[in-house]
Structures are given as C-alpha cells and as structure tokens.
Amino acid sequence: MSKTMTHRHLCWDSAANMMPVAAATEPCPQGVLVPNTQQNHDQIAVVYDKGNPPPEITIKEVSGTVHTVLADGVAVAVVARATGPAPRVDEVLLVERSL
Numbered sequence: 001m002s003k004t005m006t007h008r009h010l011c012w013d014s015a016a017n018m019m020p021v022a023a024a025t026e027p028c029p030q031g032v033l034v035p036n037t038q039q040n041h042d043q044i045a046v047v048y049d050k051g052n053p054p055p056e057i058t059i060k061e062v063s064g065t066v067h068t069v070l071a072d073g074v075a076v077a078v079v080a081r082a083t084g085p086a087p088r089v090d091e092v093l094l095v096e097r098s099l
Contacts, residue, residue, distance in 0.1 A: 029055045031076030045093040046071045057092045
C-alpha cells in the first residue's frame with residue numbers, strides 16, 4: 001500500500017492538472033487543483049517554470065459564484081462554489097517547476 005504524499009494538509013500526489021497532457025510541456029503557467037485534507041475544497045495552485053518570474057495572479061468574477069483565476073492575464077482555472085467565499089489571490093499557491 002503506498003503512502004499518500006501530504007504536506008501541510010495538501011495531497012500533492014492527487015493533484016489534478018487542468019491542462020491536456022500535450023500542453024503540459026508548454027512553457028506557460030498551468031493551473032492545478034490539489035486536494036486539501038483539512039478543508040472542504042481543493043487548493044488552487046499555479047505551476048510556472050524555474051527561471052521565470054512568478055506570474056501575477058488575478059481573479060475575475062464571471063457571475064456571483066463563478067470566478068476565473070488568471071496567471072499573467074491567462075485563465076488557468078475556473079472555480080464555481082455553491083457556498084462559501086470567492087477565491088482570493090493570496091490563497092493561490094505558486095509552485096516553481098524544475099525542468
């Protein structure tokens with residue numbers, strides 16, 4: 001039985017990339033959902049390539065409960081919550097990827 005890779009209540013081995021596999025090699029920020037064992041929702045992370053500056057994260061409201069997370073102006077995640085507050089910029093994790 002394999003052990004789950006958890007760090008600060010985040011299950012990184014269960015992270016779900018929101019990009020097609022073919023796009024995973026593109027040199028641009030990518031959105032990832034990381035399950036959180038302590039909260040009732042997943043953690044949003046933006047992965048960017050080592051050597052590049054961290055992307056600027058912004059959040060745009062699409063409708064009352066639907067928001068788009070943007071990295072350098074490019075959509076990397078769409079979040080729809082039935083309850084609870086809208087996502088905040090300071091809640092988005094920035095992860096530097098080594099190539």
